[in-house]
Amino acid sequence: MSSDPETPQIYELPPRLAARLNRPARKSAAASSRRSSMSSLHSMRSAKAPHPRLNSAHIAQELRRTSIIESRKARLADRAAHAEKVRLRAQQVKSAPRTSRGEDRALAAQQAREQHLAQVASNCAEEVKRAKKIAEETREKRSAEYAKLREEMNERLAMAEKRRLQYQQNYRRHRASSQATIDQRKSMLGIKEPLTEKSAAKLVQKAWRAYQRRKILSDFLDLKLDIAHVQSKTFDEVSKILSQDEVIKKTGRLMKLCGLQDVIGGPGGEITAIRTFLSAFLLLGHPQYVLSHEGDREEELMDRAKVLLLQFQRVVSRQPTELNFSPNSPIIASLSEAYSDFQLAFEAWKNHDSTNFIETMLAQFAELDAIWQSVKNDTTGHVAADYKEGIRYNQTIVLARLKRLIGPEKALSLVNDAVKARRRSKGTKRPTGDVRPRSTTTQQSVSVQLEDTPPTDPISAPDARITSSELNKVISPLPENRVVVHELLVNKDYRIELDTASEARQKLSRTVFDAMRRDLSTGDGDQWIMSMASILRNKILRVIPNGKPLYAQVSETIDLDVIKNQLSVGSFSYHKFFSFMNNLLPKLVSPARDPLVKAFVADTGDDYVERLAKLMNIVDLLSLDYSNYLLMCSAPELIKHAASYEQSCFAKQFANLPLTKTKQWWRNARDKALSDLASRPDQSRPTSISSQKIYTVGLADTFISVNPFEDSIVPETLELDISRIKKTRNEILKMMVISSIILTAKNLLKRDVRMRWKTQVNRMWDLPESTAFTDPSPYLSILESTQAIPPATKNSLAGTIDRVLTDARSTPAISHPVMKVLLQKIRSHILGRLIAASSEERLRLATSASEVLSAGGLAEFVDRIGLIVEELGKIKQVDWDAHGKWLDEVAEEVARDERS
Template identity: 40%
Template sequence: MTVESPDVAVESMSEDDQLSSDLPDFDVDEQSTILEEDDCETTSMVIMSDDAGQVYAPPARIAARFYRDPKSRQYKSSAASSRRNSLSSIQSHTSTRSLRRTSSCQSNYIAQHLRRASIIEARKARLADRAAHAEKVRLRAATAKAAPRGDASASEERALAAQVAREKYLAKVAAACAEEVQRAKQKAQEMKAKKLEEEKQARLDMQERMADADRRRAEYKRNLSSRKTRRASEQEKKLADVSEGEDDSNQRLDEETAATRIQRAWRFRQRRSVVKAYADFDLSLDNIRERSFEDVGALLSETPIIQATTGVLRLLTLQDNVDTPSAQATRTFLSAYLVIVHPASVFSKNGAQEQHLMAKARELVELFESAMSTLAPWNRLTASSTRLQDLSQAYTTYGSAFDAWRAQDSSALVETMVASFVELDAIWQTVKDDTQGAVAEDYRTGIRDNQVMLLSKIRKLAGPDRADLLIKKAIRESRRRRVKRRSPAEVRPRAAAEIEAAETDTSVTLPIVAENTSQEAHQSEVDSQDNVRLNLARLFSPIPTNRVLTHELALDKDFRISSGAHSDIRDAINRELCDGMREGVERGMGTPWTVAMAQEIRAKLVHIVKPGNSMHNFIVEALDTDLIYRQCEQGIFSYANFFSFMANILPKLCAPFRDAQVKVLAEDLESNNGEDMGAMIEKLFRLLHFIDLLSLDYSNFLLMNAAPVLIRESAGYESRMFAADLASGAITLTCTNRWWRNASVNLLTEADRRDPEQVRNPADRPTAHHIYTRGLVDTIFGHGPLNVIDVPETLALDVERLCSTKQKALHMTTIGAILLVAKNMLKRDVRSPWKAEASRLWDLLSKEPPSETTSEEALASLASRAFGVLENAHNLPPSTKAALQSATSRVVTQASSQRFTDPVAKVLYSRLRSHVFSRVVAKTSSERVRAASGASEALATAGLPEFVTQVGEMVETLRKVAEVDWASHTPWYEQVAKEINEAGDA
């Protein structure tokens, strides 16, 4: 048996200790260790007392107990291998202390000592590592602290820049959020107002239903009491008759009672005959459902059934019992059967309006047949009042729905026929000038016959006046699209053949009324000729001033002078002159009037030809006033020769495009059928009118030649004229200063509202271009009529144009508000355009624009007709009718004062102004294209999808006005802006 030496035990224990050094730290019981060391020393002394150099090994069983195999303990933890930490190990150690006082104590002591030393060394190593790490951290911190801070200023600057950028971004976010919150509040207010309106409408409907129920209850009580009274009276009467019969069976009735009984019997017989006549036709839904559309239509169009149905409708109080024709109303009622049984043959489409009409027709027929089934002898063929009331309401509703459907269908049919009429006219315009072959002759008869047929149908559906208006308007638009712009050769007067464009001066000399140089006659005729001069001096030319001409040409290079209202005024004055001449001739003063008229005609004619020209000399010699005066005195002056001379000379003076007119006039002047002096004076009036047109053509010809030069010099010329007016004191810049200041304040207020943090970023501040555009748009969209003090002096020439643009904006807002309310009430899409209704309302407001001078009766009539447009186009329930009619009247009344307080109209007016400003303020071509491309969608979102074209024209007009005005008055605008800025800084 091999015994391990102490060295081997020590090595084994050392390996054990090395394994335990990797385990967690634990405290060693020092007291127990000391006790064990004492015991081991005592034991070793006992063992080694005999022989210090010899070690006695214990028996095998004891050695196996104390000297365990180290491999079995290699993978046990320190807590598992050492049991000294537990209470049981202490007790076991105490109980076996005497047994361990052997040589093994020496080995246990060494193992425990080595284990303790290794634990202490491990702790020291860990503490040393921690201390080294802490020192390293301290040194690094001290080094970083002692390092110089050379880039601190740059870091601070970056931090400040980051802070400024963050504040700016937060300001923009806050502004955007504020706008979103504002829109949300506005939407919430609109929804709240809408809900309140719906609640109010529901409350009104409930009140109407309650009132209707109360009325029916009262009617029922009244009928019940009357029935009870009648029954009681009949019983009393029967008893009285019985008693009287018993007393005197041969007693006769009085006349009043007999008449009452006879009338009652006669009325019953009449009712029975009416009901029987209608019942003989056996007209019901079940009976006619199997018949074809042609059979039912033929049956319902027969006169006997119409008469029988009319009698029944009058019996049921659906028609008045008067001697008036009611066949049309009866046909409308009978058409309900066709609508129900054959809707596919009646309707061209199956839309919402058609479905509504079918529902109302079915309801009417069902109530009618139910009422007819209750007619019996026991109730004297009389339906109850409640049933008659329901039937009357259904009859009225069906009539309204049928009229609306027929109006819509006839409108579509009228538009189609008008389009066909215009297309025929376009074909005729294409082939009428054919001179080779017989194309024009072949087409003439066919086109004429078809147009006559279409015209008769259109007049039958739309009425004569409206039919003529629609056809004229459609043909005018069609020909305007087809006819090209006249060439200069067509508008060039023949009398101006020797005038060259290079000789035209920038200041166009336009025709004016020449001074009268009448030949002095006898002293008795001087006073009469002075009166003639006073009358002739009232003639004036429609030609505007050179400044107005250059301004209009700068706005429109194709501008031409139009007669307009001046033509009516000149015609009125010419008519007054002709009447004065007629009265003078009757008083024997024909000579001075004839000379004065000849002199006036000569002055007009020689003014449109070049002096020294052969035509000029010919006119002067032919219309010599001295010669005419002598001829009149001698009585040999001939009006026929005078008119013949004018008929020959006018074609040589007029422009080619006037050939047709001058031909008609020449034929009229040369015609001589023994006419009296009154007819001659009437010819003279037409001659004066045509000569005025020739003068206007000559002026337009001169203007056309001078247009390029005038357009090029327009800005400088207008600037010089404006400076001259300022220097002379004729005008000041007071209105311009106030106008610019108001626009600047409005834009600055909006900029501050978008900048709650008051960052005042220069990029967000308004420029001069923005201020000018805002002032121009505010002038158009301001509240109230446009006054002269609201327009700056620089825009004095555009006041009429601005007023016209403002009127168009008011029309758009008025029509848009009416249509938007109608769409909301009818639950339609507000983005869908109602172009037909908008066009009719636009025509209505354009003919009779509401203003402050319009009377209340005229405004009420205008609102009623505007409501009629919507009523004819759409099927409106009774409650919707009342609400929409009230809204229409309110908006039209506010449009007359040009101050919208209605929420819908006010919002639309504001949205339209914002849209126009965003498009006018666009400066570059890309911005304009982007604004124009999204205009349709923006207007649809704003609630004005019907006015894309009108808004585009308005924007183009304002943009052109802004460009011309800014180019002409830039120095003064810069001066005003500088003064206002300096005043603000001070």
Template identity: 40%
Template sequence: MTDPSSPTDHAQIYAPPAHLAARFYRGRSNARRKSSAASSRRNSLSSAHSHASSRRSHSIGGCQSHYIAQHLRRASIIESRKARLADRAAHAEQVRLRAALAKAAPRSSDGRSEERALAAQVAKEKYLAKVAAACAEEVSRAKRIAEEVKERKLAEETRQRLEMEERHAEAERRRQEYQRNLQARRARRAESADNPKKLAVVDEISDDVFSEEAVLDEEAEDAATLLDVESAGRRIQRAWRVSRRRGVVSDFTKLNLNTSTKATFDEMTALLARGNVVASATVLLTQLGLQTPSDDNAALNTRTFLSAFLMVAHPVAVLTNANGAQEQDVLSKAGDLLANFEHTISRLADWNNWTPSATQRETLSQSYSSYTSAFAAWRLQDSSVLIEGMVASFVELDAIWQTVKDDSRGEVASDYAQGIRDNQVMLLSRIRKLAGADRADFLIKKAIRESRRRRPKKRNVAEVRPRGVESEGPVAETAQSVVDPPTALNDTEEVRPQQMSESTADVTRRLFTPMPGNRVLTHELAIDKDYRLSDSAETAALRADLYRSICSAMRQGFEEGSGGLWTLSAAENVREKLLRMLKPGNSMHTLISDTLDLDSVRRQCQAGVFSYEGFFEFMANILPKLCAPFRDTEMAALAAHLQQPVPSGQEEQLEAMTDKLFKVLRAVDSLSLDYSNFMVMNAAPTLVREAAGYEARAFAADLQNGSITLDNTKRWWKASVDQLNAEADRRDPEGLRLDRPVPAQVYTHGLVALALNQQGSSLDSEMWPETLHLDAERLRGLRQQAIRITVIGAILLTAKNLLKRDVRAQWKQQASRLWSLLAQEPYTALTEPTTDGPSPAEKAFSILETANNIPPATKTQIQNTITRFFTQASSITTTRLTDPVLKVLYQRLRTHVLQRLSASTSSERVRAASSASEALTSCGLGEVTAQVGAVVEVLERVRRVDWEAHGGWYEGVAAAAAAAVEGEEGGQVVTEG
């Protein structure tokens, strides 16, 4: 027996009994875990130690408790967790320190942060408002769709209910008819019972269950049986209706109208306008239930339906603005209508008695109603544009008639009267057809009233005639002096000795008289019979400055003691101008001669007893008696000013005296101008009648004495011929010379090129044709008007395109305001406000902004466009038009003017004037039709007067140019031979 106390006994380990070992180590071999590289606990130090100790214990064959291994694993896990937590705490401390440092750092842009916060808040509010608006729109759209769906369902239920009721009624009718036929057959069979032929037994059919096939079978079996009159009539009518429906559909199908046709626009238009096409379509639409048989507007509705074929096949040719929203809507609905129509026609056959079903008919009716509504809205807008254009043409014809109706000889009036009347009647009928009789009359009367109001008001003779003037003698003398002027007027080289001793009054009168030369006066009256003398702004300002300098010199002369000479000069000036208005022997003439006697005034000045108070009192009484009636208010105010008391101080008295004298001189000049205009008005018929001959004689005299030559005229004529020949060569590449220009065409082309040239350098005075020297300023003014017209048209056209508006719509109010603006202020491209207020470019933009709702992005584009146009217009005197829009519109304007001036007869001129509004609207210049008409009218008058006066010289220049061309061609032929 072994001693248990021996060392060997303590070192030995005893295994437990088998049943205890099984209890303690149950499932150990199965629960052994596998090593995993992905597990941190299994690869830890404690886990490795546990595995090693376990293997070691097994190797020595002993058994050991797991307490130590578990303790080591727990300690390892705790240490690893403590390490991770320490790392996290260190990281959190670093983050806290960085946050504290950032918070403690001074802020350098508090205001900027606040601004950013405000901006962010504003952006947030805008975004929320945008989202709210989008949501509201989406909700409203969903509600609208829900309502439409609800209405569609109700309509579908109603339609189905009605269709079911119709089916029940039809079944009831057929059942009753079948019962009647069955009873009739039974009666006939009973009557023919004695017939040896055995009759077939007819089975009884229930009254509640029958079908269309059974009825047809019974009718087929009873075909040999005689029918009564009512049944036979119903069958014949049914067969006739089916045959008629088949014929209607067949007739329309033979027309070959469909959306895939290859016919051109003209061919399809001619086809749809044929009477048989309209009649066939009307009958078919009535059969389909789209029209009623008793409709008075059936033909018009049919043409509206047929227009869908033309619109779908040729949208660009039919729709002027095919990209517009309204045009696209009409086009889409026209396509839907034709698709449903063709689908319905394709399903018509004998099996459905050539009648569409209720569903097909309802779909077709809805698409037809949608298209007609959209077409009516589009046609209303399009007709409004047409009406405006035709009303403008009517007004243009009225303006032409107002211009020529007062022709004294009656040649021009009779030539134009019939053509104007015929075109106005045609326009009036078209306007009434589109707008109705009442609205057409209202629009035409309003437009004519506004047009005549814009024309300068013409005063009658009684209103402009100065009081106390007897016009018979002076008028005849004035006319005769202009028609047959003295030869001394042309003698300008010799300076006579008595001219050196002229008085101050004569020099002043000649320097500031508004009366032009005889040739200029007759030329202006020939162009405009209502021509009147007037002071330009520069002349009036120069005269006012001279009078002020005279008054200042007079004041200085009075201070120096030499005022008598100035008093005598002023009295002489006033006396001469007033006496020129009166006939010798008249009481007013005698009164002025005696009161303002120069010898008496000289003696009074020498004695120092001349009374200026008496002089001003006399002028206050005499001027209202001599002035024309339309100046009564002005003269009354002047008389009240002249009768005011004189101040007490010497300097104040002198100042008041010179001021009154200045106003007296201005008033006398006005009266003298009125008198000259009255004389010109009375002498105008005689002067106009003799204007061409007198101007021709004056031009011949200038050529004879060598003061002018025809070099510039020949050069201008040759340039016009070369341009026309170049155009003819482009049209005639084979050189057949079929349409070579005639002298009238050459002159018209040259005149238009001279007036509407893009570059200002060609309008120099030294290069101007001698025959048109008197019209140089007038043609330069027309060129400025043409540029103004182009700029206005370009601004409005660009604004319409940017705002997605119809380019044919008339913005007449904006055009009128822009015309007034550009007529008063020069072009400038300044966009920054100045001390004097906004620039013309800003004013032009404000005109568009107040009349239209413009988005912010579009505002910038329009402002830049106006700036570019104004810059181009301001530099047109030195450069050519380079902006594409301005260049194209100016070229279109020039072409339009040339076409209207190329009309040779009065009927062609009237026809061109009546279609001018439509042509200019298509060019983008519809708002300035009246201004373009004024330019054409002035050029027409210039051409007429110039050709009447210088036609012989033009023919000579044309013959010389033609001979030179023939000589060059002959030389070329000889050289080639």
């Protein structure tokens, strides 16, 4: 706006605008900033250039934009590729099967466990292989040492004998000098110098010792105790000779002279050493009586006994003047070494054999306790008084022997365990829980009367019309009174069991309820409902005491007249009936049946017949529990009158019927008893025999047999024991099979037959019935799991098992010799104990049962055979008391037929 354009004027800004516009300059960006780049500076300069027409500025700007865009595209492409990679990884993880942390841990633990077990198995296999190798090397080394020692000993003996012969052949008197010495002249002239007291004492002592040695040796030689003399006499004679005090005294003096001392020590060590030495004569003279079998220990013992007696024979065969009894003498040292080896081997064999002896004595003690438990409650026949003293005396002897062998505390502990185990095996199986009905807890007294029960008639046709009493007899699970009384006589702890698994009972119940369902569907089931109501009413009221409020409630609710009127007008309600029973049953049944009642109450289906069947089952269990309660309370009174009751029942059943089967059974038993007596040595066939012995033989043949069971072989007097006969026959067959296998295995493995293999036998006994006599593999696997069996022995044992099972399946054609011998031993043992007349004889046989059966290869079945003997003894007594009159008549009739 100045008029003078040549001189421009400068104007100052106001303070407020100057302060706003004149701010401090911003700091430069970082070196990595886009504005500090060369392209950015170049573009800024080109933009501020005074000549914008130049194309270089535009070109730089375009290049910068292009580079920025390309770098951004590259970064975006990298980000997209990374995002796609992450998305694919997430998709793979999502699609992969998911496993929980617990499953992973379990899988890892299982893999680690398998690896550990495989490692342990490989280590164990290596250890077993190493142990076997070491044992084999030790055995070979020991055998080689024994062979080497035996050869050296033989060589020494041969060299000594050779030197002795050479000395005898080349012996010549040494040439003496021509001039005798002064002492020789004096001796020739009989001139002796006087002896001193000391030298004279030495000469006397030397002569006395020589005399004592000669006397000790001559006293022993007078006994004529050598192998040839021992073998020429029987075992009993030799045992009697060796047990004489004179023989023991003379042998002890000679052993002391030879320096044979007791190696084991302890009280009575001197007598033990003498008896151990004398036992070598028995071992070599009668090994079949001393050793039960041939094993490694027995072979070693026989070899050392032979070496000992050979060395001893060398000593006693020489003259006393030729022997030097000093311990440094070679012949005495050899004898002492041989005796030490024999004594150690004898102690090892005796300790191994004492284990079986202890088990046998424990079985004897338990058998005596079982006999006492069976007769202690007998007061009428005075059996307890006869047995008490004998049982106590024998138990005292057995316990004293056990205390002497293993100590008082251990003996008492083992005896208590054996008695408890025997009593547990004898006890009956009881249902778990309280099975007493709740309604019986308030009853003060119980009385039971035996009433005759007519035989039950089955349903002849599915659509038959039957009354309530007939239907009750058909579907009732309770046995007849005669059966209950008979079982109570045989077993005073007998309790009735519900045989719900019986095929006949299931078939019968199914037939009854199918007929009921069919009639209900056609509208003709009123008679069925009335019969079922009558059965339920009678069974429930039988359990409830009369006069209780619950008794009146049941009587009013299950009123037969009311139910009949409701059925006639069609107003009977199944829902109300089952609701009443749902409320009633928990008040009646025992606590042990509560789960079954809860399941019945929870069932609200429309199949009333099925619900009624379940209800009848629960009421049957209620009646069963109540009957067992009454039976437990009244058992002592029932047993008093049981024999007369069974006689009356038998008389009514066979009043006009001939006892055909009993007569034939008696005839067969009589022939068998006479043939058994005639087969004994130095006896002819007898003409008469007692009735008790004939009956016992027939009873034993009926129960102890492997022939197929037939009803015709069972007499009418034993018809109530058919189930017991079948059970006992099956047990006898199983005993024969298992004992044959175990006995063969012991003989092949050179084990003692008296040793009890309880674990193996129990596992074989528990094999299922379906495969017990068909599959041989379980038996072999059980033996392999407990015994190391070589391949050759395994093949032989497998063949034996196959033959035994084949014979068991093809009874009565048993051809295996071991099974035949075992059956004969079982029969003879049981028959001998049943025939024993006096209590002393029965007690003696029971006490020696363990030894007899163990020696016969039945060591594992001593308890089971004892239970069979006890059961057969009770059956014999019960049957003879109830049917003795008829059996005597049959015996007289058979005798008349024989005479005619």
